[in-house]
Amino acid sequence: MFRPLYNILYNINNYYIVGGIIINKKYLSLKDHVYDYIANEIQNGTLLPNHKINELELSKKLEVSRTPVREALIQLASENLLEYLPRRGFMVKELDTEKKLDVFKVVSVLDALAATSALDQITEDDIEKMEEYVKIIDLSILEKNYADYQKYQKKFHNVYIGKCNNSTLTSILETLQNSFVRQVYLSNDTDKLFSASEQMNLDHREIIKCFQSKEKERLEQLIRNHWEIKHPDMI
Incomplete structure (x- = not known):
């Protein structure tokens, strides 16, 4: 079962623990964490062009709420890594x-x-x-x-x-x-x-x-x- 953000987010001397990963919140926000995860998945070929990003699955996998996931997706789309299609959501962008x-x-x-x-x-x-x-x-x-x-x-x-x-x-x-x-x-x-x-x-x-x-x-x-x-x- 997906746990709300407040149940999986801990503050230990200025650190986050998200999905079992320790993050120094001084340097990396939850949105940045999601951004890096998706960018790396595209970078290493796990997510290929035209792959649809499932926001709910992603939030469950990283154990964060939908808000930082959506913020990360919007940033990735603004940087041409993803494409937003009405009624279809975010997809990995294909470049010629x-x-x-x-x-x-x-x-x-x-x-x-x-x-x-x-x-x-x-x-x-x-x-x-x-x-x-x-x-x-x-x-x-x-x-x-x-x-x-x-x-x-x-x-x-x-x-x-x-x-x-x-x-x-x-x-x-x-x-x-x-x-x-x-x-x-x-x-x-x-x-x-x-x-x-x-x-x-x-x-x-x-x-x-x-x-x-x-x-x-x-x-x-x-x-x-x-x-x-x-x-x-x-x-």
């Missing part, structure tokens, strides 16, 4: 290939700018963190776990994006990546999918080398090439 290619071109420039801006801020700890993500991505590819692959390749890029000292750039990239990019590639042909994923992880290794050697121009070119779509049939 040309639109996706245009967005990837923009992301490539902005991501390269974030990387070069972060070049002098990257520490040894950051390098080690990126190297660890590359190893996890290798394992995800070996196990053909695309959800984990997508999760950790995003974490990889976020290491340097978070060090670029440009909140506007960071915000724009986050919106573009969540709202338009979704999976870099997605296909039922797993051999082709993970072959492309392997190449992208090789790019990650080269990106790390550029951060280590402080090669600004090569870093910029590497990242712009990294976002160049070589398999448009899989986006």
